[in-house]
Amino acid sequence: MFTLQIEHRITDFSTWTAAFDRDPVGRSASGVLAHRIGRPVGEPQYVVVELDFADLAQAEQLLSNLQTQVWRSPADAPALAGAPKSRILEAAS
Numbered sequence: 001m002f003t004l005q006i007e008h009r010i011t012d013f014s015t016w017t018a019a020f021d022r023d024p025v026g027r028s029a030s031g032v033l034a035h036r037i038g039r040p041v042g043e044p045q046y047v048v049v050e051l052d053f054a055d056l057a058q059a060e061q062l063l064s065n066l067q068t069q070v071w072r073s074p075a076d077a078p079a080l081a082g083a084p085k086s087r088i089l090e091a092a093s
Contacts (some may be wrong), residue, residue, distance in 0.1 A: 001091040004051040005086070006066070008084035011072045013039070016047060016079035024076040025065050027051065031058035059088045 009017040020037070027035065031053050038048040053059040063086055068093045069082060 002053045002056050002059045003089045003091070004053065004063055004086065005045070005089055006049045006051075006084050006086045009046055009081040010079040010081045011045070011081050013044065013047070019076065019078055021051075024073075025070050026060070030062045030065070031055060032062070043092060056088065056090075059086075063088065 017037075032051045033054060036050045038050075040046050040048065051059070051062065053062075064088045066086075068082075072079060
């Protein structure tokens with residue numbers, strides 16, 4: 001199992017959630033098995049997203065699509081503030 005973890009600042013959670021729900025990157029078609037959204041305590045303008053995959057190549061491809069398509073488009077990422085931080089994790093147990 002592999003998890004693409006993304007952290008970034010946002011300008012408005014409702015706007016960000018609406019954009020996430022529109023799914024401009026096509027999570028299901030890209031192999032996402034499950035996702036989680038978290039917000040650090042005391043940091044309402046920050047989100048952490050975790051996307052689970054069975055295959056590393058799928059996680060890498062989705063990250064590439066986010067970087068080259070979604071995050072560069074104000075229409076697809078209207079509440080994004082600054083550059084997202086991302087990493088791919090492999091389940092250790």
